[in-house]
Amino acid sequence: MPLSERLKFAREKAGHTMKDVEAVLKIGCSSLSEYETGKREPRLRQLQLMAEFYNRPLTFFLEEDPIIAETILWRQCPDEPSKTESMFRKLVEQYRHLESWCNKVNRPNLEYMEKSKDEFGYEDAEKLALTFRSRHSLGNTPARVLQAILEEICGVKIFVLPFNPPGAAASFFSQEFGPAILLNSQNVRWRRTFDLAHELFHILSWKPFGHFDGITTSSKEEEKLATCFARNLLMPIDAFIPLFPSPLPDRIDIGDIFTLARFFDVSHEAIINHATFVFHWSDESRESILNRGKEVYSLCEQRTSDSPSGLPARYFDLAVEALNKGRLSIGVFAKYTRMALTQAELYFQMED
Secondary structure (H helix, E strand, C coil): CCCHHHHHHHHHCCCHHHHHHHHCCCHHHHHHHHHHHHHCCCHHHHHHHHHCCCCCCCHHHHCCCCCCCCEECCCCCCCHHHHHHHHHHHHHHHHHHHHHHHCCCCCCCCCCCCCCCCCCCHHHHHHHHHHHHHCCEEEEEEHHHHHHHHHHHHECCCECCCCCCCCCCCCEEEEEEEEEEECCCCCCHHHHHHHHHHHHHHHHHCCCCCCCHHHCCCHHHHHHHHHHHHHHCCCHHHHHHHHCCCCCHEEEEEEEEEEHHHHHHCEEEEEEHHHHHHCCHHHHHHHHHHHHHHHHHHHHHCCCCCCCCCCCCCHHHHHHHHHHHCCCHHHHHHHCCCCCCCHHHHHHHCCC
């Protein structure tokens, strides 16, 4: 693909208009139009500025091969998705650069869904969750260790950024950089954990559902299967049933629901939804339990949460290692870690 097409592709994927570029980079719209139609080429300094603004490496614009299609799958598309996707993709790429510079590339270590999507049902989703839990020894409370296992053992790159609406999360599987998941920092920890398990299903089933082939949306059935997988992964049946006070919905105490929610580190609604499927409650019984305790739900859900940094611990450690090995400058270290240059210099002095 020629430079002109790559410039247009990168700008549009980053969610910028020509006026946006002109306002920030001071490159006129007429010049940008000529660059993108191949009438003339930008100077190297202009190309460097555009590459940085579009969240692309300079080498992207110097290649001639066709661009490999990459799909970011949203659970709920956020406001300004292109800009969020551009930042997410850049972070994933930077993560791989850090791994390469430190000679510590973490290859994906996952067992993917083998059946076709037409053959795969809810029992298969439960079995897939059980297999993943058993293989990685997640124990009775997988929510407490899932993110660390995915990052350190499975080779999944996980980032947390703020975006609207808060209910959104995304998964991404690049043939070049591997699997990655984006969570919303505006969600509380237990919501992010459920989103993490939900997006993990999409990663494991990426090929059968056609996302390598450019399918950018998931069907309602795929979403239901992902939710089924997440429920069974985070609340394993063999741990859930013995701890549940009663299979009869009219004998459930609201306090018991929150005790279980704290134990499994999920929301009260996740506990009730899981019990509905496990014990075959009616929709009326489910709604009754939800309504019976809704006056205290908001208070009880205010459990201690955390404020995620957005950058995985392994990512940051690799950046420090690359800096100390002389593989990247303090300026690049600052960009990769989203620090001010003065902070990066002080941090480097402390590390030194």
